[in-house]
Amino acid sequence: MNLDSYIAEKINLINDKLDKYLPDESEVPELIHQSMRYSVFAGGKRLRPILVIASSEAVGFNAEKVMPTACALELIHTYSLVHDDLPAMDDDDYRRGKLTNHKVYGEATAILTGDALLTKAFELIAFNATLGINEKNIIKVLGEISSAAGSQGMVGGQVVDMQSENKSIGFDTLKYIHTHKTGDLFKASVRAGAILANASDKQLAALTEYAEQLGLAFQITDDILDVEGDAQVIGKAVGSDQKNQKSTYPSLFGIDQSKEMAYNSVSKAINALDIFGSEADRLRKIANYLTKRKV
Template sequence: MPNNGHQLNPMVSQLQIDTTFDLSTYLKEQKALVEKALDNSITIIYPEKIYEAMRYSLLAGGKRLRPILCLATCELVGGNIEMAMPTACALEMIHTMSLIHDDLPAMDDDDYRRGKLTNHKVYGEDIAILAGDGLLAYAFEFVAAQTKNVLPQKVLEVIAKLGKAVGAAGLVGGQVVDLDSEGLAEVSEETLSFIHTHKTGALLEASVLCGAILASASQDSLDRLSCYAQNIGLAFQIVDDILDITATTEELGKTAGKDIAAQKATYPSIWGLEKSRSQAQILVQNAKAELEVFGEKAMPLTSLADYIVSRTN
């Protein structure tokens, strides 16, 4: 029977629809799940002021990249959203704590975050510090108390991973070196790498690995996902440095040009904009190469890597 082409086209079209991954839809759906879980995670009780301050920053929006990475990796290695959601929420609580404290006058002294007044501008510096402390402590409580259908040993591994990522061996250590480096005439590429792999990269890597740990991923999978995360973590920070120069305050939702004003070392200040952009692209390609063994199941993580370098805020 001759083929006139018309009978096959609907099938081809349907196949293309089924195999094409739509990142914008995926992000919208995952973000909605995360937002609902975060909203339900903290109830306002006495003393109301502290819970209101915690919720103010936690529910202020944002990309929710860290919890989405956690959910994506858990599903990639055979887990599900339900087992990963408490850890996903905890990651956003920890990230929010870091933003509240980062914006304080003693740190970056910023008035806006995610297009809204920063926590200390609304509640005062004292309550902002305590709101950050409250979120950090609650993050660990939330993982321990709310994680279901996961081996206890894996929950302990996640708690240890989160603790290291946020402490002196991770985010806190990176922030210390970042503060020490402000205003210096010259900061080495090695020091800048230390700052960013600890201040930004450690929590991003924990986001990826915690989801996989919860689903009892193999060591080979964990190694590959660790390399993926380290690459996207550094790419993320390079793009942040670029956007601080090229984007407006309205686009960023926070004050643009803060790095230059504070005389901070950044990748564009060392490499220039074009090399910074190309390096970020190389890192993303390296990250995606680590996922090839997973096949099409890794499309969410692959697409998220591309999103990191194409984002505008």
């Protein structure tokens, strides 16, 4: 199966599970459940849950058994986007080609929607214990994802990102922002799938290196797309980094060097998987995809 077919199959599976796990729009209070579903099903690549699945498969595990945690990572990611788009943050009108949550439901509901999605995510991770997963592994995953999403992970990266607006920052600060704002959740996704699948220490170390390089490559290409991307294809306005006067890889290194840095990170990610055979081919193809993505 080629990568496009694999991703399409997994997206369908993830969406089916998300539909099952999320409260129906008719459940009281209807407004919050409608809002949650609006943002979750607005589209998206489902890359983080796919990484949970693919890393578990690389260790020889059944993907169905990690689906609650895979879906949890998508809920955490979606919550972060809902809050990112708020007027107090990036103040964006469109996300994934649709009006942002606060434009449809108002700022107060958007804030509560993010809160509800984040809280639901941890319920799903705990629910994973009902599928025969070792409870010690569930506890470890809960701890790692909590850290990756919190003040020393994604939230911390967002804080430094906001503090750095309208300022000239150095590479160390930019690296901190990207490592935590984006990279930590990528690493948590890959490690979660591996941990739930009982990966060995050697396998987990290799997958961790892969994830760290993958997260860096993703953020560099995201910065590039904000300069060169097509808003119709991406589904949101381009040039927002420049509008908010944010330092990015292209602003510090230029487009050509940024592309080279992304390519080097992808190469390192793929090399990290040398201990695996064909069972990790999906992870290799996902890394290669990052150098060519348009969205």
